[in-house]
Amino acid sequence: MINIQGLTILFESFKITDLNINIEEGEFHFLLGPTGSGKTLILESIMGLRKPHKGRIWIGEKEVQNLPPEQREISYVPQDLALFPHLRVKENVLYGIRARNLNLKLYEKYIDDLIEVMRIGHLLERYPVNLSGGEKKRVALLRALGPKPKLLLLDEPLSGLDLSIKTEIQHLLKTLHSSFRPTTLCVTHDFEEAYFLGDGITICIDGRVEQVGRRNDVFRRPKSRKVAQFLGAKNLYKAKVLGREDSLQRVILGVNGLQFYIPKSLSQETLELGTEVHLFIRPEEVMIIREGKPVKDSLKQNIFEGKILDTIDRGRYHMVYFETTEGKIRFEISIPNYAFRNLHLSIGKTVKAALREESLWVIP
Amino acid sequence: MNFRYTMIGAALCIFIFYLGLILSLFYFVGGKGFWEALANPYTLFSIRLSLIAATIATCFAVIIGLPSAYALSRFEFPGKRILDTFLEIPIIMSPIALGASFLVFFNTPLGEFIQNKGIFFVFEVPGIILAQFASIAGLATRLMKASLDEISPRYEAVARSLGSSPWKAFCGITLPLSFKGLLASVVLSWAKAVGEFGATVTLAGAMPGKTETVPIAVFTAIASAKIEKAIVLILILVAFGLLTLYAIRLTGKRYRYD
Numbered sequence: 001m002i003n004i005q006g007l008t009i010l011f012e013s014f015k016i017t018d019l020n021i022n023i024e025e026g027e028f029h030f031l032l033g034p035t036g037s038g039k040t041l042i043l044e045s046i047m048g049l050r051k052p053h054k055g056r057i058w059i060g061e062k063e064v065q066n067l068p069p070e071q072r073e074i075s076y077v078p079q080d081l082a083l084f085p086h087l088r089v090k091e092n093v094l095y096g097i098r099a100r101n102l103n104l105k106l107y108e109k110y111i112d113d114l115i116e117v118m119r120i121g122h123l124l125e126r127y128p129v130n131l132s133g134g135e136k137k138r139v140a141l142l143r144a145l146g147p148k149p150k151l152l153l154l155d156e157p158l159s160g161l162d163l164s165i166k167t168e169i170q171h172l173l174k175t176l177h178s179s180f181r182p183t184t185l186c187v188t189h190d191f192e193e194a195y196f197l198g199d200g201i202t203i204c205i206d207g208r209v210e211q212v213g214r215r216n217d218v219f220r221r222p223k224s225r226k227v228a229q230f231l232g233a234k235n236l237y238k239a240k241v242l243g244r245e246d247s248l249q250r251v252i253l254g255v256n257g258l259q260f261y262i263p264k265s266l267s268q269e270t271l272e273l274g275t276e277v278h279l280f281i282r283p284e285e286v287m288i289i290r291e292g293k294p295v296k297d298s299l300k301q302n303i304f305e306g307k308i309l310d311t312i313d314r315g316r317y318h319m320v321y322f323e324t325t326e327g328k329i330r331f332e333i334s335i336p337n338y339a340f341r342n343l344h345l346s347i348g349k350t351v352k353a354a355l356r357e358e359s360l361w362v363i364p
Numbered sequence: 365m366n367f368r369y370t371m372i373g374a375a376l377c378i379f380i381f382y383l384g385l386i387l388s389l390f391y392f393v394g395g396k397g398f399w400e401a402l403a404n405p406y407t408l409f410s411i412r413l414s415l416i417a418a419t420i421a422t423c424f425a426v427i428i429g430l431p432s433a434y435a436l437s438r439f440e441f442p443g444k445r446i447l448d449t450f451l452e453i454p455i456i457m458s459p460i461a462l463g464a465s466f467l468v469f470f471n472t473p474l475g476e477f478i479q480n481k482g483i484f485f486v487f488e489v490p491g492i493i494l495a496q497f498a499s500i501a502g503l504a505t506r507l508m509k510a511s512l513d514e515i516s517p518r519y520e521a522v523a524r525s526l527g528s529s530p531w532k533a534f535c536g537i538t539l540p541l542s543f544k545g546l547l548a549s550v551v552l553s554w555a556k557a558v559g560e561f562g563a564t565v566t567l568a569g570a571m572p573g574k575t576e577t578v579p580i581a582v583f584t585a586i587a588s589a590k591i592e593k594a595i596v597l598i599l600i601l602v603a604f605g606l607l608t609l610y611a612i613r614l615t616g617k618r619y620r621y622d
Contacts, residue, residue, distance in 0.1 A: 047524075047525055068524070068530075069525050070524050070525075070528055076525040077522075080518060084541075099523065099527035143526070147526060
């Protein structure tokens with residue numbers, strides 16, 4: 001178990017205050033934050049390359065913040081990989097075992113397994129300069145895992161790769177993690193990456209932890225506007241609590257004169273009458289209702305009529321820009337391509353949109 | 365005028381300028397005095413002295429310069445900028461002034477103490493080494509720093525995380541990666557030491573058979589109108605110079621690393 005407590009780093013214009021991260025053994029944990037938020041500084045501090053202003057770091061029972069990097073048993077894969085160019089792939093891979101004077105015999109089977117999972121058996125005699133981008137990533141990962149570190153640090157492992165290689169490495173990381181379960185902390189700015197691979201996610205914005213949680217919690221239930229915006233939340237509106245229906249376990253929110261019925265469970269806080277909050281509508285959970293089709297009871301609460309202002313073909317889905325007739329609230333709805341065609345949606349058409357419970361979330 | 369040809373023409377001018385200068389020396393080659401000068405024991409002595417002194421001075425410059433270069437390249441510490449600026453002192457200061465400063469220093473109580481305790485510098489061979497060291501240490505450090513700067517500190521970071529001590533990471537990773545650049549720096553510094561004149565002559569004097577290096581011998585030969593002897597010595601210096609350049613060319617071929 002990795003425990004980082006109160007890590008504070010002041011460096012040039014960066015200020016990271018009171019960072020706390022807990023990582024369970026075998027967990028793939030993500031530190032997610034916008035580009036330029038000092039994530040690499042955090043990694044360097046955890047590794048011991050940079051002395052943090054304050055903070056304590058435990059690796060299991062061992063407190064390591066005063067130890068030099070070589071005694072922390074933390075492996076590091078930097079963004080640029082830094083494969084040793086003068087050493088063959090094999091020597092790169094065994095570097096950690098040799099540097100720590102470990103008994104190579106005891107690691108042979110493990111390394112062979114890793115080589116097999118990584119499919120780099122045919123590359124062992126090559127120099128890094130003769131490897132492709134994806135192969136370099138695989139070798140760098142293997143080199144880091146070689147000495148069985150207590151913690152694996154990954155700095156933006158999927159950045160700068162072509163889409164096809166990115167997908168390949170992403171799946172490889174998943175396989176690798178499920179087979180060997182290294183405790184991993186990965187920093188990235190890419191939420192999809194974190195969502196695909198991560199067990200737990202810590203969101204760090206402007207040098208502060210904004211939210212910690214399981215990936216679904218973070219994605220579906222952002223705690224603050226900052227987090228929602230960072231996660232690319234599109235439809236975010238100022239709202240006011242207009243009424244409480246305690247018997248029905250729901251509240252009524254008003255946005256621009258339009259009323260939304262919100263189950264209480266969709267807010268982290270009790271919503272007192274008159275409180276100002278933000279309503280977040282998830283674009284991929286909104287349904288456009290087919291004309292003449294019966295509507296399920298569960299959808300009936302929040303159905304709005306409106307006009308389609310614009311549609312954009314995003315390749316994998318369509319983005320529909322919708323404006324309610326009453327209240328003139330605009331929101332984006334993303335619709336799968338087949339549904340888009342079946343619904344015969346076009347600019348100017350009047351349709352009804354149903355906001356399912358899953359599409360709504362209330363943020364302070 | 366064509367842009368490309370103008371630029372290349374300028375480059376050719378420099379080449380012809382230096383080549384002409386060297387070729388003009390051969391106008392006097394082959395006379396009786398020429399061969400006599402070449403076989404002269406004093407000439408052979410100054411060649412040997414130049415090579416040995418320059419090699420020792422270069423060794424000292426590397427021993428102190430390499431760690432300094434590393435410190436300047438990798439660490440932040442108070443006074444770093446000032447230290448970095450001071451490396452240029454020997455370039456800014458006239459070599460004569462540098463040598464004269466040593467003479468002054470060895471007349472201070474500390475300087476006298478050092479000389480009285482065994483090592484004589486003034487008008488002695490150690491003075492040559494000291495003068496050459498003084499004029500190349502800054503340059504050697506600067507050049508080696510440039511070579512180390514080219515190697516990303518990330519390599520060492522990774523090596524440290526994999527369990528290497530800072531020494532091991534330096535010797536096993538950074539040193540081999542920057543080796544060619546470091547070697548070129550050393551060779552260039554050595555060549556500069558061989559050619560050093562001003563500081564050497566001021567501190568160690570110009571005694572044939574004792575402290576007369578090749579550049580000093582050139583000066584005394586010209587001063588006493590022994591043109592042929594001067595030319596022999598100049599050609600020897602040119603030969604050293606060209607060999608050095610060739611050596612740097614050889615080391616200049618970098619591994620196909622990144």
